[in-house]
Amino acid sequence: MSDELLYHVDGELVPTNEATVSVDDRGFRYGDAAFETLRAYGGTIFGWEAHVERLERTCDALSLEHGLSTADLRERVRETLAANDLADAYVRLSITRGVQPGKLTPQSDVEPTVVVYVKPLPRGGVDGESVWDGPATVQSVETRRVPDAAIPAGAKTHNYLNGILARTELEDDADEALLRDIDGNVAEGATSNLFFVRDGVLHTPTADGDLLAGITRSVVLEVAGEAGVPVEEGEYELEDVLEAEEAFLTNRTWELRPVAELDRAEIGGGKVTERLSRRYDERVEEVCY
Structure with a gap:
């Protein structure tokens, strides 16, 4: 893993200091976005199916039709972990409604902003260690x-x-x-x-x-x-x-x-x-x- 992490932003792996979204993005303007906090253990996302189901429920609640497949999202997560040489990691996957005119009412046509970012965590499982210092x-x-x-x-x-x-x-x-x-x-x-x-x-x-x-x-x-x-x-x-x-x-x-x-x-x-x-x-x- 390099000293500077790489994030996945709209299909591209970019260094942390270049990982940006538009100030007109509705996720920034209004919090109009869905996300999931994932954890990778040994390179495997624990509970992936449950996370994807909840992500879709959130998008349904927001009427956010992003048009992305589960396979596409999973590949972006996999690429981000691989690019950072991480097997045990915190992973956050976000989907916003993207850049739209500065009106509260969302438009039906969506070009979503998709961001995956990661950071290393200790090994989990029976031989793992806690991420917290104490109770x-x-x-x-x-x-x-x-x-x-x-x-x-x-x-x-x-x-x-x-x-x-x-x-x-x-x-x-x-x-x-x-x-x-x-x-x-x-x-x-x-x-x-x-x-x-x-x-x-x-x-x-x-x-x-x-x-x-x-x-x-x-x-x-x-x-x-x-x-x-x-x-x-x-x-x-x-x-x-x-x-x-x-x-x-x-x-x-x-x-x-x-x-x-x-x-x-x-x-x-x-x-x-x-x-x-x-x-x-x-x-x-x-x-x-």
């Missing part, structure tokens, strides 16, 4: 999760203002913001999903609520079922999490990250968290290495 310090915030009735909660778009506002509330030592919905129920982190354990039962806010149900979250639910860990999805108050025996966050980069404390109350990981983390690593090892 997360989490803080609940006053910013509420945008309701699904306003912006589709399951759409993964470039508009991350909700999460940004939540993160601006954090104290200096906090790693993640925990958002609640407008009714006060716990929803998710700014970039993560939440799990907690009480009386041996794994709990997580329901995907029917105002949250983006992550693909890592889905894998955790699968491996929990395989491990015989009872699971409940529901609506929870902040106090329910504060009284938990264990808690952890999930996203594609962190995988499973234990919660050291929430609002200064100590929680930590535990046997269930460790068991599911091991199962997750085994799944990655089996699929990718």
